[in-house]
Amino acid sequence: MPVKVHVTRMLVRHLNTSPEFTADARDLGELLDVLEKRHEGFRDSICDEAGRIRIYVNVFVNGENVRNEDEPLSTPLGDGDEIYILASVAGGLP
C-alpha cells in the first residue's frame, strides 16, 4: 500500500532527507517507523517520546490535519494516500 509523503524544506534541512518519499505503511505510526529506518531521527522529529505529535508539527493525511485526533498515529493509510508533514506557523516567535 504505497503512500506518498511530502515534507517541509525545514525538515529536509534538519534531517538531510529528500522532500518526497513513497513508502508502504498501514497507519501513520508505521509510516514513521519506516521513515525512521531510512533517516535516523525522523520519528523523534515528528513525535516526542510519549508518542505525541510535536506542538509545532502538522501532519495532513489527504488534506486532513490529524494532529489533534485522539490517536493520530493510528490514522489508517491506504494505497495512494498523500501525506504532508509541515511545520505549523509560528510567526510570534521573537
Next chain:
Amino acid sequence: MLLVGTVKGGFILDGDSSRRNWKLRGPYFDGYETYDMVADATDSRKPNLYAAVNTWTWGPVIYKSTNLGQSWKRAKSSPRFAARKGKKGKKGALAVKRTWNIQPDGDGRLYAGVEPAALFVSKDDSDSWQEFEALNHHETRDKWQPGNGGLCLHTIVVHPRDKKKIRVGISAVGVIGSDDGGKKWRFMNKNIRVDFAPKKYPEWGQCVHKIDVNPSKPDTLYLQNHGGVYKSEDFGEKWKEIDKGLPSDFGFPIAVNRTQPDTAYVFPLIGMGRFAPEGKFKVWITRNGGKDWTASDNGLPERAYFGVLREALAVDGEEPGGVYCGTTSGQVYYTRDDGGSWEQMVDKLPRITSVSMLSN
C-alpha cells in the same frame, strides 16, 4: 575559543594567545535556540564540542563537532525519557522539552540536564543516553514546582576527583546529590533560604540558580540562589551565606576563578527587573572566599538595562584570569586581567544564553 549560545543559534569567537583579538563565526544550528555549548577536552589534543539545540519544531537535539566547530552534526541520539509502563501516549507522560546544560566529567561521560527536570548520561559521545531513574522519577517529583524558566535541571557538578559524587541544581527544587554515581539521591539544601514559602529552610523547594567549583579545591562549591549567595566546603553537605556587601542577593550566574580558588564572580540583579541595581552594570568579585566583595566595572557600561543568564558567565584558566560575560542584549564583555578592566568582545548578537571557554 569562546562558545556562545544564543536564542538564535550558536556562535564561536576565536581568540589569539593575547586574548585581544577575536574573530566571530556562526550562526550555527539554523538559528534555533541554543542553551549551552561546551567543549569536552578529556582528550586535550582532540576536544569534541557539544551544543544543546532546542528546535521549536523538531524537538531538542544535541549537536556535536569533532573539528572545533568547522562543521556540526546532529548527534546520533539526544536525551529522551524511556517509555514507562502505562504512560505511553498519555497526557502526563514525560517528554524532554529543552536541554539546558551539558557537562563532560573529564572521564568520558557526558551529562545532560533537561526540562522537565531530569538528568541523563552518555558514555559513548552522545550515541546513546541513559536516564537516572532514581532522580528523574523521585518520590517527591509530583510536588516539584517550576521556576519562571520552567522546571529545569540546569546545573551539573561532578566532583573533580571522585566522579561518583554528583550534585545537580533544579529550579525550583534545589540541590540534589548522589555519592554513588547516581543510584541514590538526596536533597542537599541545608541552610539555603527560601523567600517564597512559609518555611524559610525546607529540605527542598529552593530555587538554586547556578553552582560552580574550582577543581583544585574540589569540595568547595559556590552557589547563586534565587535569594542569596552561598558557599559549601563539604561538597554541598551544608551551606553558608556569603553575600554580605553585595547590592542584591539575587542573580543567575556564578563562576570561580580556575587558578585562584577563593576568587569568585557574580552578577547581582534586581529580582523584578532582571537588570543591575540602578542600571549600573558591574561584576562583583570576592578574592577571599566570600568574606567581602568588590565591584569591578572599569570599561563596563555605566548605565545598562540588560542581564546575564545563568550559563552566560565563564572563566578561563589563564593567569591573570579571564572572565567572559554574555548579556541578554547580545554583547560579550570580558576581562583579561581578572577584573582590572573590561572590554567589549562582540555586540549585536541575539540574546545570549551561554558562554563557555575552551582554552588553548
